[in-house]
Amino acid sequence: MSSTFDTVANIISETCDIEREKITPESHAIDDLGIDSLDFLDIAFAIDKAFGIKLPLEQWTQEVNDGKATTEQYFVLKNLCARIDELIAAKGAAPA
Amino acid sequence: MRLEYFLLIDRIVELSLGDHTIRTEATVPTQSTIFEGHFPGHPLMPGVLLIETMAQTSGWLLIAMHKFTRMPFFAAVKEAKLRTFVTPGQVLTVSAKLVHDGSGFAITKADIKCEGKAVCNAELTFRLVEFPNPSFRASMEKVAAEIAFPMEVLHG
Numbered sequence: 001m002s003s004t005f006d007t008v009a010n011i012i013s014e015t016c017d018i019e020r021e022k023i024t025p026e027s028h029a030i031d032d033l034g035i036d037s038l039d040f041l042d043i044a045f046a047i048d049k050a051f052g053i054k055l056p057l058e059q060w061t062q063e064v065n066d067g068k069a070t071t072e073q074y075f076v077l078k079n080l081c082a083r084i085d086e087l088i089a090a091k092g093a094a095p096a
Numbered sequence: 097m098r099l100e101y102f103l104l105i106d107r108i109v110e111l112s113l114g115d116h117t118i119r120t121e122a123t124v125p126t127q128s129t130i131f132e133g134h135f136p137g138h139p140l141m142p143g144v145l146l147i148e149t150m151a152q153t154s155g156w157l158l159i160a161m162h163k164f165t166r167m168p169f170f171a172a173v174k175e176a177k178l179r180t181f182v183t184p185g186q187v188l189t190v191s192a193k194l195v196h197d198g199s200g201f202a203i204t205k206a207d208i209k210c211e212g213k214a215v216c217n218a219e220l221t222f223r224l225v226e227f228p229n230p231s232f233r234a235s236m237e238k239v240a241a242e243i244a245f246p247m248e249v250l251h252g
Contacts, residue, residue: 058199
């Protein structure tokens, strides 16, 4: 079974045509990998499907816009994966 | 259809929140300035307007699902296939089904048929945002009434 990071990295690589080797847990999806908000919708769709969750993008965007959170908290991949694991745990679901 | 006003749906025929599906009908007008250029002496419904017709049909499904609290804005189209020509006067049946209801976005699959024959299909992505202002929402509600939007779904 793939780890959360491996699954997310593979999704990003396939969705955005980014070399898998360039994607690390420290990568910032926007600043380092150059993923824009439209491409991130494709990634969110694939992540939602793969893990059986619903990434709360609206809430995250609001928190960033309100200054209550930084983009690093949600878009550095190790942090994104931690959020995904939390959502999986909260839902009681298992990764696909 | 009123092509010049981008009102491409004539009426909602069926809308199921349980199945996340919608079916609409639209008759291509016999007269339009668009046909003067597309094409002179050989009028054809532009493919981009067929895609917009699928987007508007999907949009009404999403508006219903979110009970008029979110406005869908067309963001992406994938795998669009324009399978046959559409000419003035033809009656189109447009169907859409929700593929994914994400946070602040949604994905649908839609198709158009004419006399049972496949015309086109695509996968469509929408951003879902709050209505920009009350008058915008009011204008959408006015259009909804004109196309037989089933207002009862808002109270279900």
